[in-house]
Amino acid sequence: MKNIVIPKPNNESLISQLGSLYNVFKGVNFGEKLEFDLSLLNWVIPLLVLPISAYINETQSKFKIDKCSIKGYLEKISFPNGVSSISSFQRQIQKYKTFIPISVLKKEEKVGRERLESILEEKIYETLGNVSGARSAVWYSISELITNIFEHSKKDSGFIFVQLYPQKGYLDICIVDCGRGFAKTYEEEKGLKLSDEDAISEVMKGNSVKKDTDRGYGVRTSKDVVCKALKGGGFILISGSCALVSIGEREKLASLPNFYWQGVIIAYRIPKPTGSVDYLRYVI
Amino acid sequence: METNKNQNSTTIKVSELLAPIINSRDVVDVLEDKIKKTDTESVVLDFSNVKFISRSAAHALALLKERIESRASNRKSLSFINANNDVIEMLRIVAANKIYPKNKKPEFNPEKIDISSLLKEVAA
Numbered sequence: 001m002k003n004i005v006i007p008k009p010n011n012e013s014l015i016s017q018l019g020s021l022y023n024v025f026k027g028v029n030f031g032e033k034l035e036f037d038l039s040l041l042n043w044v045i046p047l048l049v050l051p052i053s054a055y056i057n058e059t060q061s062k063f064k065i066d067k068c069s070i071k072g073y074l075e076k077i078s079f080p081n082g083v084s085s086i087s088s089f090q091r092q093i094q095k096y097k098t099f100i101p102i103s104v105l106k107k108e109e110k111v112g113r114e115r116l117e118s119i120l121e122e123k124i125y126e127t128l129g130n131v132s133g134a135r136s137a138v139w140y141s142i143s144e145l146i147t148n149i150f151e152h153s154k155k156d157s158g159f160i161f162v163q164l165y166p167q168k169g170y171l172d173i174c175i176v177d178c179g180r181g182f183a184k185t186y187e188e189e190k191g192l193k194l195s196d197e198d199a200i201s202e203v204m205k206g207n208s209v210k211k212d213t214d215r216g217y218g219v220r221t222s223k224d225v226v227c228k229a230l231k232g233g234g235f236i237l238i239s240g241s242c243a244l245v246s247i248g249e250r251e252k253l254a255s256l257p258n259f260y261w262q263g264v265i266i267a268y269r270i271p272k273p274t275g276s277v278d279y280l281r282y283v284i
Numbered sequence: 285m286e287t288n289k290n291q292n293s294t295t296i297k298v299s300e301l302l303a304p305i306i307n308s309r310d311v312v313d314v315l316e317d318k319i320k321k322t323d324t325e326s327v328v329l330d331f332s333n334v335k336f337i338s339r340s341a342a343h344a345l346a347l348l349k350e351r352i353e354s355r356a357s358n359r360k361s362l363s364f365i366n367a368n369n370d371v372i373e374m375l376r377i378v379a380a381n382k383i384y385p386k387n388k389k390p391e392f393n394p395e396k397i398d399i400s401s402l403l404k405e406v407a408a
Contacts, residue, residue, distance in 0.1 A: 151340075251392075
């Protein structure tokens with residue numbers, strides 16, 4: 001079994017965390033069993049810790065946290081298994097107050113999943129403060145990105161993890177699935193053979209694999225709500241061997257050689273809103 | 285109580301049947317099953333205590349309304365009450381797009397880069 005030592009991220013920026021994630025999974029054949037060694041870490045953000053959790057759950061890989069200085073934190077967020085029921089979510093929240101655990105959303109438990117997601121979203125709202133439009137803007141992005149997992153990934157579960165940084169004044173959210181990824185979805189649903197880069201481009205142009213009209217807006221509008229309506233947020237989307245990096249108005253498609261994530265990883269940062277947020281103009 | 289029936293109408297409390305935030309497209313299936321089991325010609329969806337509905341769920345709800353109201357047999361009328369402004373706005377956006385869809389596709393012209401160059405840019 002390959003041993004992967006998780007390197008300490010250089011800094012707290014989303015792009016730097018993308019670099020750390022890239023280094024963790026570079027050279028990995030997705031699905032192989034690994035042993036993750038978290039001993040070097042003294043802090044993490046969702047973009048690094050959630051994909052590792054999802055991978056451990058997906059492949060029954062092993063992990064070492066005994067000598068890790070953030071062992072207590074990792075236990076508080078229920079790393080790596082997460083919680084999948086309302087009762088366990090509430091128990092964790094009561095016990096650890098400000099730490100929101102990793103949540104595992106199950107496809108077949110429609111109403112249970114919806115209620116767990118609601119509680120999670122309410123908890124996020126508590127941390128944001130009462131700013132007009134902010135609540136719905138944040139809920140919009142989460143709901144559209146999670147519903148996408150169950151619409152397209154062909155996977156029975158999805159992962160979400162949220163971390164608030166009150167001192168730094170922002171919120172990091174990460175949503176992960178280990179499903180098909182965009183390129184395979186286009187191939188299986190529409191017979192299109194696209195590179196990961198082209199598949200991400202099709203998603204961002206709103207070209208849905210579904211036949212209904214008025215589909216294919218979820219990812220693009222969520223990205224716009226995060227980057228434009230919530231002013232200053234950053235948005236990263238990884239599928240296969242490519243990453244879309246949107247910071248403000250700037251967008252880059254980065255190739256990730258020797259890296260492959262089977263599924264989709266979305267991570268974004270939302271600065272704590274200070275003025276009213278008009279998200280609806282980006283949703284239309 | 286999720287449902288309340290009077291002479292000709294059944295009212296379903298959406299927040300009690302589903303959740304206070306309606307996120308996913310597929311939970312509308314649960315609502316459809318409930319509506320199909322009613323024995324009245326009119327069904328009212330009561331959105332009191334529903335704080336938000338996603339655009340996907342609103343779209344699924346609009347399609348559900350069309351299906352329920354256009355069936356050849358067991359046709360019912362489906363109406364919505366007590367929705368807050370966020371829910372109303374989302375339902376209106378979906379309805380407007382169904383009637384008058386946008387023809388212009390959004391543009392997407394990102395700069396292409398490899399991860400090493402991107403990380404060097406950030407480090408510089």
